[in-house]
Amino acid sequence: MSTEAVKLKGTAFHLANFVDYSDDSVVSKTLLKKTTGNITLFAFDTGQGLSEHTAPFDAVVFILDGQARITIGGSPQNVGDGEMLIMPANISHALHAEKRFKMLLVMIRGD
Template sequence: MGDTKKLGVAFPVEEAIKYADDSVVSQTLLNKDTGTITLFAFDEGQGLSEHTAPFEAVVLILDGQAKITIGGESLNVGAGEMVIMPANVPHALQAEQKFKMLLTMIRGE
């Protein structure tokens, strides 16, 4: 989306990405050597299987509710809530209902 990638321009973040049936949609807003900021929209029943990342990541739920599993512990995280996921710990996300999130990955120590 044109304006969402321009620096210094305000935009409604929740409206910057749309749900798609039976899909996970993503849009990278910023991709730098120091980290990334990515929007996601998960349709109900969709998810990301368990994986690890070498960097800490911040998940902010914008709409709906996500089931986030970190190191075997499950959390139900709703709109307006944030989780900081530790580096090198297995985690997964599941949409028991559709949700949108903003993922900020921070590279480095």
């Protein structure tokens, strides 16, 4: 967990302002990391993404800013500001920024 995130414990903050875009990059900030799961902020610049992969547990994506193209099991969909998507365990998924976006990713390990 970043030192910056530790300092914010117990203090309200605006998620979208806590991670900045960087040209031609994906920026991530771990807010919470436990054996039971992680909470991570991401900022994707245009053209960036995460390649197709699977995870052994469900993952929740909440779009804070912009719009993501998220493909689950070969089916792409656009997810935008204020929308949430649950990516099911053991199904391939990928994310792509046709234009820049920020997201909160929540992964909880277990059944």
